[in-house]
Amino acid sequence: MAFVIMACALPEYALWWPFFVVLFYVLAPIPTMMARRYSDHSGSSNSCLESAIFITMGILVCSFALPIVLARGSVIKWGSCYLTLTGNVIVYGTLLGFFLAFEADDSDYNMW
Structure with missing residues (x-):
């Protein structure tokens, strides 16, 4: 977030248009979290989860x-x-790490 704020607030840039990517940061994990919460955990292919990933x-x-x-x-x-x-790279790397850390754990992020 510091890089995005610097991209907006530094005096030579001074425009807040790049801050709209924060909306994407909030929206990005929602489809996958919803699909994993409401899908069955069978071994077969799950079209709901694949659509959410798309x-x-x-x-x-x-x-x-x-x-x-x-x-x-x-x-x-x-x-x-x-x-x-x-x-963007740093925020999405952090989100990826969050999903990978809770994928192998017994308690998953769906409890949040």
Whole structure:
């Protein structure tokens, strides 16, 4: 989050458009968490979980595409775009670590 805030608040950038990626941070894990909570845990392929993963990946791609589109449209500067993309990598790496840590545990994140 520090990189995203720096991309918005540094004096040479001074625009808060890149902060809209925070909406994607909130939306990204929701489809997967809902699908894992309401799906049966059989060994076969689960279309609900696969659809949720597809929606999650669409949200993830949008969060990387938004700063690039804003920078190409000259709405924000490229330095702000790079800081936002760095923040994206760190936030999604943390979310991935969260999901992987609770996948092998007996108590899962569904209790939250």
